[in-house]
Amino acid sequence: MICLYCHSRIREEADLITMFKRRKPLCMPCRKKLSLWRSGGRCGFCHRLVDREEDTCPDCRFLAGNYRRPGKIMCMMDYTGEVKMLFHRYKFTKDAALSEVIAMFLKCRFGEYDMSIPIPVSAARMEERGYNQTSMVLRAAKVPYRDILATDKAARQSELGKRARLTAPNPFYLKEGRAASSLAGKRVLVVDDIYTTGITVHQALEKIYTMKPDAADVLTFSKA
Amino acid sequence: MIIKHMKGEIYMDRGVDPDKYICHRCSNDMKRYFYKYHSAYHGTDVVYCLKCVNIGRSDSVTPLRVIHTARKPEPCRYHLDFELSEAQQAASDRIVEALSAHSDMLLYAVTGAGKTEIVFEAISLARRRGMNVAFVSPRIDVVKEVHLRLSGAFRDSDIDLLYTGVKETFEHRFTVCTVHQLYNYIDHFGLIIVDETDAFPMSSDRQLLNAVRRAAAASSTTVLMTATPDRGMIEFAGAENVVTLTRRYHGHDLAIPKVVWQGITKDVNRRRLPAGLEGLITGILEKGRRVLVFVPEISLMEKLQPLVAAKFPGADSVYSGDEERYGKVDSMRNGRTRVLLTTTILERGVTFKNLDVIVVGAETFNSDSLVQICGRTGRKTDDPVGNIWFLAEYNTGHIRRTIRIIKNFNAGRTTL
Numbered sequence: 001m002i003c004l005y006c007h008s009r010i011r012e013e014a015d016l017i018t019m020f021k022r023r024k025p026l027c028m029p030c031r032k033k034l035s036l037w038r039s040g041g042r043c044g045f046c047h048r049l050v051d052r053e054e055d056t057c058p059d060c061r062f063l064a065g066n067y068r069r070p071g072k073i074m075c076m077m078d079y080t081g082e083v084k085m086l087f088h089r090y091k092f093t094k095d096a097a098l099s100e101v102i103a104m105f106l107k108c109r110f111g112e113y114d115m116s117i118p119i120p121v122s123a124a125r126m127e128e129r130g131y132n133q134t135s136m137v138l139r140a141a142k143v144p145y146r147d148i149l150a151t152d153k154a155a156r157q158s159e160l161g162k163r164a165r166l167t168a169p170n171p172f173y174l175k176e177g178r179a180a181s182s183l184a185g186k187r188v189l190v191v192d193d194i195y196t197t198g199i200t201v202h203q204a205l206e207k208i209y210t211m212k213p214d215a216a217d218v219l220t221f222s223k224a
Numbered sequence: 225m226i227i228k229h230m231k232g233e234i235y236m237d238r239g240v241d242p243d244k245y246i247c248h249r250c251s252n253d254m255k256r257y258f259y260k261y262h263s264a265y266h267g268t269d270v271v272y273c274l275k276c277v278n279i280g281r282s283d284s285v286t287p288l289r290v291i292h293t294a295r296k297p298e299p300c301r302y303h304l305d306f307e308l309s310e311a312q313q314a315a316s317d318r319i320v321e322a323l324s325a326h327s328d329m330l331l332y333a334v335t336g337a338g339k340t341e342i343v344f345e346a347i348s349l350a351r352r353r354g355m356n357v358a359f360v361s362p363r364i365d366v367v368k369e370v371h372l373r374l375s376g377a378f379r380d381s382d383i384d385l386l387y388t389g390v391k392e393t394f395e396h397r398f399t400v401c402t403v404h405q406l407y408n409y410i411d412h413f414g415l416i417i418v419d420e421t422d423a424f425p426m427s428s429d430r431q432l433l434n435a436v437r438r439a440a441a442a443s444s445t446t447v448l449m450t451a452t453p454d455r456g457m458i459e460f461a462g463a464e465n466v467v468t469l470t471r472r473y474h475g476h477d478l479a480i481p482k483v484v485w486q487g488i489t490k491d492v493n494r495r496r497l498p499a500g501l502e503g504l505i506t507g508i509l510e511k512g513r514r515v516l517v518f519v520p521e522i523s524l525m526e527k528l529q530p531l532v533a534a535k536f537p538g539a540d541s542v543y544s545g546d547e548e549r550y551g552k553v554d555s556m557r558n559g560r561t562r563v564l565l566t567t568t569i570l571e572r573g574v575t576f577k578n579l580d581v582i583v584v585g586a587e588t589f590n591s592d593s594l595v596q597i598c599g600r601t602g603r604k605t606d607d608p609v610g611n612i613w614f615l616a617e618y619n620t621g622h623i624r625r626t627i628r629i630i631k632n633f634n635a636g637r638t639t640l
């Protein structure tokens with residue numbers, strides 16, 4: 001058994017307890033490193049690090065002025081240098097095994113939702129990477145999800161400015177089919193890998209809200 | 225040949241054999257270092273190699289492609305703003321001879337011997353003869369530092385810099401990179417210099433030495449450099465090809481560590497600054513010097529740092545994943561920080577003036593690390609000795625061996 005983050009061997013202690021526990025693919029030192037949260041004030045809504053603690057940060061106020069907001073945003077890992085490295089490896093060197101590492105940090109009551117919906121990736125990104133980094137983590141965590149969103153965005157969103165992204169057409173659309181039309185009155189959870197400006201997730205929510213769900217929350221693995 | 229993703233001719237139909245679990249790029253064949261998952265996109269299982277994934281994934285659904293490059297000599301002049309000492313010159317001559325004879329070499333040199341400069345002449349000669357040159361190290365910090373120094377000396381050469389996440393490449397003729405990057409080269413370099421050979425991620429990892437072998441051209445010279453060689457390195461180079469340098473470039477002795485029998489974890493867990501440590505730091509600061517405190521684990525360092533900072537305002541700490549790492553090191557260099565707690569990340573590649581060193585929990589360090597840590601002191605001609613303290617709960621073979629190695633160096637002997 002090796003740690004999928006640092007590739008060092010994990011000593012397996014064959015006592016009664018670990019024999020029945022599912023073995024974790026992450027060693028203790030790596031687990032500690034990736035669990036760190038930077039100290040400092042945070043936005044009460046999106047959990048961004050801010051100079052002065054307040055209920056909503058300027059970014060959240062900006063989004064609130066342009067989009068309908070989710071019920072709440074949950075964030076699983078702080079975007080520290082180590083976590084940044086983790087996601088870089090997972091997304092850009094195609095180290096798919098790290099989905100299991102990220103899955104270990106998902107502490108969310110998925111049972112409270114009728115449906116989990118991952119943010120989709122474009123065909124170009126799929127060709128490059130070969131997997132949707134968000135749904136792969138959900139699969140590793142054995143969380144059922146539905147791919148009801150699709151995207152036709154061509155350019156990397158991060159290359160566009162905030163204003164340009166607001167005026168550009170919403171890159172998401174709902175797939176045809178029963179799953180999307182059955183959202184009415186349901187509690188849904190939109191899942192994304194990294195929350196940066198928040199625009200991506202809010203554009204996805206815009207589409208989902210058209211199906212009149214009862215509530216929509218956001219889960220993001222990490223928060224830039 | 226150079227392995228390139230997405231371009232060039234096909235060298236292997238796929239990077240990984242999914243049935244035999246063999247990686248054709250890094251020759252990993254240990255099953256536990258492969259990861260297998262079902263890919264809906266490919267409609268099949270994908271197996272990829274974890275040993276070399278950080279330089280671009282080698283997997284069972286993608287071919288390995290290679291490009292060929294032509295050899296090209298260059299004048300390769302260099303500039304050195306001091307003269308090599310007699311011992312440095314003799315070592316340099318031996319390496320030049322090895323280059324002509326296509327034999328390997330082990331440069332066994334005390335910390336602070338000035339070994340980088342010793343290979344300048346061989347690098348220049350190799351490039352004049354059209355051989356491709358690689359200067360590699362297992363540590364990213366060392367790679368960056370060496371690239372800076374070589375760029376300063378070989379001002380007319382285009383020197384590639386390669387490590388995870390960074391790629392500044394020209395024509396792959398003069399390359400500074402981490403050892404892992406060598407997996408992408410086959411039969412390519414006429415001269416490979418491996419710095420800090422003992423710092424291999426797992427020093428017993430023969431696979432990396434195999435990568436060096438494969439990246440080297442049929443007739444070539446590999447120079448391993450280290451302050452603490454092991455049997456494997458001597459076998460690699462051949463016992464007759466060992467060159468030793470026991471004197472630092474400025475000619476002074478290395479400081480011998482003073483061992484203080486004191487554990488610190490008990491105090492730290494009670495949120496008390498250990499009295500022995502406080503006394504040592506006070507003494508160092510009173511003399512106008514600065515100190516690196518080496519701590520075995522991040523978790524212990526996190527508990528210790530606030531205790532030290534409460535008594536010595538401005539005391540900081542640094543570890544490998546630290547985002548402000550380079551800023552903190554700079555701050556130590558220019559004297560704004562005078563007490564810096566660190567993990568083994570600063571055991572190599574850094575030079576600070578007027579530096580003393582304290583190692584807490586010294587019983588948990590191995591001798592390769594301890595020798596490097598001791599080597600941080602006395603690196604400047606105007607402060608050539610420095611002080612070293614080991615705080616240890618009990619004695620270990622590694623502590624004894626470290627002191628023996630240093631005493632032997634001072635007596636002009638090696639420890640094999």
Ligand SMILES: [Zn+2]
Pocket residue numbers: 003004005006007008026027028029030031
């Ligand atoms: Zn690990």
Ligand SMILES: [Zn+2]
Pocket residue numbers: 043044045046047048056057058059060
């Ligand atoms: Zn906010």
Ligand SMILES: [Zn+2]
Pocket residue numbers: 247248249250251252273274275276277282
């Ligand atoms: Zn490999």
